[in-house]
Amino acid sequence: MLEAKGLRMQYGARTVLDVPQLSVDDGACTVLVGANGSGKTTLLRILAGQLKPTAGTFSAPQPVLYLPQRTYAFRGTVLQNILIGMKNKKEDALSLLDRMELTPLLQKQARSLSGGELQRLAFCRLVLRDCKLLLLDEPTSACDTHAAALLLQELQRYRKAQNCTVLLSTHSRAVAAQIADRCLLLENGCITADGTPQEIWQNVPLMEDA
Numbered sequence: 001m002l003e004a005k006g007l008r009m010q011y012g013a014r015t016v017l018d019v020p021q022l023s024v025d026d027g028a029c030t031v032l033v034g035a036n037g038s039g040k041t042t043l044l045r046i047l048a049g050q051l052k053p054t055a056g057t058f059s060a061p062q063p064v065l066y067l068p069q070r071t072y073a074f075r076g077t078v079l080q081n082i083l084i085g086m087k088n089k090k091e092d093a094l095s096l097l098d099r100m101e102l103t104p105l106l107q108k109q110a111r112s113l114s115g116g117e118l119q120r121l122a123f124c125r126l127v128l129r130d131c132k133l134l135l136l137d138e139p140t141s142a143c144d145t146h147a148a149a150l151l152l153q154e155l156q157r158y159r160k161a162q163n164c165t166v167l168l169s170t171h172s173r174a175v176a177a178q179i180a181d182r183c184l185l186l187e188n189g190c191i192t193a194d195g196t197p198q199e200i201w202q203n204v205p206l207m208e209d210a
């Protein structure tokens with residue numbers, strides 16, 4: 001179980017995250033939705049251990065994998081990027097890249113990829129590893145509809161194989177509707193709605209899809 005109590009992040013006098021209590025069941029896929037600046041990245045970075053909260057505690061299933069909002073590539077080709085620390089998984093890597101339609105790019109310099117290509121590569125690099133908690137910060141934000149569908153399909157496959165808990169942020173209702181067991185709406189750092197995608201959108205009819 002992922003559990004947090006009294007989580008708060010403050011910059012100077014400004015509180016950007018205030019989550020008194022949060023529990024997420026093992027194996028569930030929970031989607032964080034909220035406008036720019038609502039605190040999605042802040043919450044994910046805290047849970048990933050990358051940001052120390054001003055107050056509060058949490059416990060999370062281990063190990064944790066985290067895909068940052070700004071994805072990056074190492075110097076070298078796409079193939080070299082995916083095999084970093086994973087040379088013994090070359091076959092798995094190649095079939096994963098194939099399912100993600102990245103095979104034609106294998107020998108390309110990873111830093112020359114488009115935004116959507118790079119996002120898919122970073123996701124692939126992550127899901128070759130095992131975890132019990134997967135934190136994904138807007139993993140499809142640069143993907144076109146087709147690439148997003150590929151990535152989400154692969155995410156479902158990974159969830160099944162690992163039986164892991166997933167916490168993912170997105171601006172897209174379509175993404176949330178497709179994969180969320182549960183949605184949390186963040187507004188100004190606070191969770192203001194908690195329910196299925198249908199329940200959230202019923203309560204928040206004006207929230208826009210990006």
Ligand SMILES: Nc1ncnc2c1ncn2[C@@H]1O[C@H](COP(=O)(O)OP(=O)(O)OP(=O)(O)O)[C@@H](O)[C@H]1O
Pocket residue numbers: 011016034035036037038039040041042043069
């Ligand atoms: N280092 C910092 N110093 C001051 N304010 C910060 C800092 N980091 C984040 N913030 C503020 O915290 C708020 C929440 O930021 P956060 O990145 O968590 O939002 P988000 O929901 O992920 O937004 P987006 O949809 O744009 O990715 C924002 O108003 C941001 O300006």
Ligand SMILES: [Mg+2]
Pocket residue numbers: 040041042069137
């Ligand atoms: Mg963010």
